[in-house]
Amino acid sequence: xxxxxxxxxxxxxxxxxxxxxxxxxxxxxxxxxxxxxxxxxxxxxxxxxxxxxxxxxxxxxxxxxxxxxxxxxxxxxxxxxxxxxxxxxxxxxxxxxxxxxxxxxxxxxxxxxxxxxxxxxxxxxxxxxxxxxxxxxxxxxxxxxxxxxxxxxxxxxxxxxxxxxxxxxxxxxxxxxxxxxxxxxxxxxxxxxxxxxxxxxxxxxxxxxxxxxxxxxxxxxxxxxxxxxxxxxxxxxxxxxxxxxxxxxxxxxxxxxxxxxxxx
Numbered sequence: 001x002x003x004x005x006x007x008x009x010x011x012x013x014x015x016x017x018x019x020x021x022x023x024x025x026x027x028x029x030x031x032x033x034x035x036x037x038x039x040x041x042x043x044x045x046x047x048x049x050x051x052x053x054x055x056x057x058x059x060x061x062x063x064x065x066x067x068x069x070x071x072x073x074x075x076x077x078x079x080x081x082x083x084x085x086x087x088x089x090x091x092x093x094x095x096x097x098x099x100x101x102x103x104x105x106x107x108x109x110x111x112x113x114x115x116x117x118x119x120x121x122x123x124x125x126x127x128x129x130x131x132x133x134x135x136x137x138x139x140x141x142x143x144x145x146x147x148x149x150x151x152x153x154x155x156x157x158x159x160x161x162x163x164x165x166x167x168x169x170x171x172x173x174x175x176x177x178x179x180x181x182x183x184x185x186x187x188x189x190x191x192x193x194x195x196x197x198x199x200x201x202x203x204x205x206x207x208x209x210x211x212x213x214x215x216x217x218x219x220x221x222x223x224x225x226x227x228x229x230x231x232x233x234x235x236x237x238x239x240x241x242x243x244x245x246x247x248x249x250x251x252x253x254x255x256x257x258x259x260x261x262x263x264x
Contacts, residue, residue: 005074009066012059012081019055019085023048024215031217037239040216045096049089056085095244103153104140104161105237107247109171109255111136111159115225115234118201121208125221130238134158145241166248171230172255177262179226183207186224186231189257193250195222211235211250220247222254231258 023044030040059082066075108114114136117125122133132144140146141154162169174182183200186207190198195209205227211220218239225232233255235247258264 005077006062006066008058009062009074009078009081012055012062013077015051015055015058016081016084019048019051019088022051023088027215031215037216037218041240049092049096052085052088056082056089059085099242099244101165102242102245102248103146104158105131105240105243105247106134106136106158106234107162107166107169107236107243107251108136108232108234109169109251110225110232110234111162115206115223115232116204117221117223117234117236118204118206118208121221121223125238128219128238130219131236131240133236136162169233169248169251170255171232172259172264173230174226174262175229175264177264179205182226182231182258182262185258185261186226186254189254189261190222190224192257193254213246220250222250224254224258231255 026040026044029035030037062078066072134143136158139155190209195211197210200207206223206225209222220237222235233251235250237243
């Protein structure tokens with residue numbers, strides 16, 4: 001009679017196989033409106049990570065118990081069940097841990113006069129219940145979202161944080177480049193990055209686009225201003241407090257693509 005795998009090894013393997021599916025479901029249900037984003041994010045961060053921890057513990061216990069048996073049936077399944085949650089934790093752990101390094105969700109290359117969002121975009125943000133747009137020179141502790149923040153964060157403004165933490169966020173100097181060519185390059189680069197609702201406001205000299213994250217479908221408003229021989233960029237999330245560095249990364253990506261198109 002062939003020895004069966006211990007029940008705890010089988011359970012650990014089942015949980016290990018369920019966990020990635022649960023995490024993907026949280027993200028996709030949020031993206032397609034099955035659940036709202038706060039619930040989806042909490043389910044992902046709290047429920048998903050709890051499932052990861054339970055699976056890892058059960059798999060580790062299974063390995064220890066099986067190792068004490070002479071035949072060690074089920075050891076492969078237990079090891080595999082441990083590797084999955086460890087891999088998930090290794091990937092997402094640094095991301096969640098780095099949230100405090102990216103406390104804000106509104107980034108711009110010009111912190112004195114950041115490129116403005118159009119009335120149309122502001123109306124769309126208001127309709128969706130998006131984050132408020134705060135002045136860049138106001139300490140975070142004086143805003144609603146960070147009213148409970150402790151010092152020194154509460155004493156810092158967007159401009160302070162961007163200057164200290166994102167020195168790489170700089171405008172793209174155009175030199176002798178024709179502004180119309182710069183506008184076209186921005187539009188093409190936004191389209192290349194998969195943004196939607198791309199439009200040019202000739203009066204303001206700005207190009208706007210809507211970025212959407214792949215998994216959760218979080219929407220971020222992006223604007224580039226072509227003026228005074230340079231292009232300034234801004235990217236601001238509609239939901240959430242920390243953007244986990246996504247907006248700064250997007251600006252750098254967009255800036256690089258535009259520079260490449262303009263041969264700058």
